[in-house]
Amino acid sequence: MNKRLASIDDGFSPHLVWEAVFDGILEIPVIPPPKEFRVPTGLTPFSMHNRIDCVTEGLCFYENDPMFADVLINPDCYIEEFRK
DSSP, X not given: OOOOXXXXXXXOOGGGGTTOOEETTTTEEOOOOOSSOOOOSEEEEGGGGGGSXXXXXXXXXXXXXXXXXXXXXXXXXXXXHHHO
């Protein structure tokens, strides 16, 4: 599978923060607490996301940018998958 590199691999997609709430002089995003909190049993790199158990495993991006360039280019395609 060929990975497409993002034109700018900064991961910035301004439309994702249109309704965000920021706090303080540094304008740190306010993230409301989840209704339910589950601790993952392990972490799986994004490049192997099709092989994980979405209920118990966590997804991480601790790998080279080209391995998750698809998320940087089109994050909207992964929203439902990430919600799992």
